[in-house]
Amino acid sequence: MADIRTVNEVRARMFAGGAFFRAKNVGKEGNNISIVAFEYAPKRAKLIITNHNTKLAENVSGPASVSLLDQFLNWNEGMSIALTDPPTAEYYSISWQIRNGVAEAVKASEDLGIFDFSRLYTKPGKLSVKLSATVPQNASVSIVPRTSAVDLVWIEESILPDGWKRAGGYSISDLRAKMAGNTWVEMSARGYDVNDPGDDDSVFSLFPDTYLSGGNGMPLGPAGYNVDADPEDPQYIVLLNESESLDGSPFEKNQMFKWNSTSKTWELYVPEPEPV
């Protein structure tokens, strides 16, 4: 039992490639979003956003019922289960290679053998899953990361009005326009967010898979938030003090939430006296 603890809602953010990215929504979930920008052929590149927060409808496809899924898949990994008799599974990763001047995707597979639906399957560091499905049938179940991809546009080297030369590279303004509809990450205009005082670089630089960071918000569960209360009926209360406006400036929210152990959610708590 302890004092009431306070949390604030903050978006996760990242400066990378000469640009600025931030999570669309406040909360700790933003820290589970990563971005990679890589070149797969000369002047051909992609930016891929991976939302590592599990969402069954997007992580799993195929005729199966999922009772547990915990996954840490990178953007280029996945698992496939063939619903044959007996069912077999493979884990795969995809990388790019250039052969004879042509870029091609290369799939590296790891045969996982017979898949046992009666047990929890774990691939250390990658995923744990418990499924049920009808076998045999002419279908397969796929477990994939949640990704969103954008093609980068190359800008040729040019001479600027002041006589300086701008090196060739990928366009940030084009990337920003393409990101406008993304539901996980946004590229707000430079200087709009109070935490972003800078400007875009002249061209976008590529970077390895990098996580957004700094996101904060309501706790995912009640652990650690029990307050001074009847030990036979623990009460979990948290004060949400401040949140973020669209421009990143904080504003007072000052709402108390109490954990509902039935619905397993935080519910608004207003300690007004109830009628006797």
Place this chain on the structure above:
Amino acid sequence: MAGNVVRIGDNVSCGDHAAQGSGDVFANKLGIAHKGKKKTTGHGKFAPTEFLGPYSKTVFVNNQPVVLKGITEIVPHDKKKQHIKSKASTASPNVSIEE
């Protein structure tokens, strides 16, 4: 004076909240705030503070006088005396003290 006893999580009129309560004496399942457990949570830009008084003259929890709704004030949040005279504004609906 008369007032209902304040519990952990109860409000202060300025928007603050009681951050502490007794670990073994409860009203409506929540710990009762008293002079020994008097911190507040703070709110917005206003830093946490604590209840100043007056407390109950006759009812003690853990040997400390309890905080009462509508009676016990908080220490102002800062040297500018922000929210001076703010008092506990919610409390147990059915545990009250007549003094």
